[in-house]
Amino acid sequence: MSIRNQNGNAVEQTVQPKTEVSFRSPAKKDGAAVWELIKHTGVLDLNSSYSYLMWCDIFSETSIVATEDENVCGFISGYIHPKKANTLFIWQVAVHESGRGKGLASRMLKELLGRVACEKVQYLEATVSPSNVASTNLFKGLARSLETNCIITDYFTSTDFPQEGHEDELLFKIGPIKKDKG
Numbered sequence: 001m002s003i004r005n006q007n008g009n010a011v012e013q014t015v016q017p018k019t020e021v022s023f024r025s026p027a028k029k030d031g032a033a034v035w036e037l038i039k040h041t042g043v044l045d046l047n048s049s050y051s052y053l054m055w056c057d058i059f060s061e062t063s064i065v066a067t068e069d070e071n072v073c074g075f076i077s078g079y080i081h082p083k084k085a086n087t088l089f090i091w092q093v094a095v096h097e098s099g100r101g102k103g104l105a106s107r108m109l110k111e112l113l114g115r116v117a118c119e120k121v122q123y124l125e126a127t128v129s130p131s132n133v134a135s136t137n138l139f140k141g142l143a144r145s146l147e148t149n150c151i152i153t154d155y156f157t158s159t160d161f162p163q164e165g166h167e168d169e170l171l172f173k174i175g176p177i178k179k180d181k182g
């Protein structure tokens, strides 16, 4: 493609093809990049690097990474609730700041719900801090798109946490989910 420079002369510009975001189950090899992604958000509780290696290996069927040019740009850790076999509990959701606001987190959640490992899932639960508007809108938006309810109740309160200043964590319960929606 040719464009004009500031002297008005035509110059050739290389147009980089747009890369697609891909989704897949995480593997142990993604643990380090996921730890970096979570750290980079600056707002999520950063757990040990060990926990992300373990998570990417053991809970891969109910977790997801988004990659662009092989780089991890999104991650969701989820598990089937041990006391509720019909509930996918979402632990952490992160999208690299360069990819936010484009529907990536919503798409990752829907990809997860479509997995074989989630075929019995009728409810999705997650906890959200009241100040996290993006996260609140993500889960409310998912419920709207799935044409179902989003019930918000108290769960962990700030006094449950050992350190000062941790916000409350409200429980969002989305469902019942019909798989033909969204």
Ligand SMILES: CC(C)(COP(=O)(O)OP(=O)(O)OC[C@H]1O[C@@H](n2cnc3c(N)ncnc32)[C@H](O)[C@@H]1OP(=O)(O)O)[C@@H](O)C(=O)NCCC(=O)NCCS
Binding pocket: 041, 043, 044, 091, 092, 093, 094, 095, 096, 099, 100, 101, 102, 103, 104, 105, 106, 107, 132, 133, 134, 135, 137, 138, 139, 140, 141, 142
């Ligand atoms: C929360 C987060 C994962 C959202 O990712 P995303 O890919 O940008 O989200 P989406 O583009 O799928 O948007 C989902 C909904 O949230 C809304 N939203 C996204 N970012 C928003 C923001 N900063 N402020 C207000 N609303 C926002 C979108 O408009 C959309 O709403 P809609 O469904 O009504 O259209 C991302 O902002 C992030 O990684 N934040 C830091 C980590 C974090 O807070 N994680 C969540 C707690 S576990």
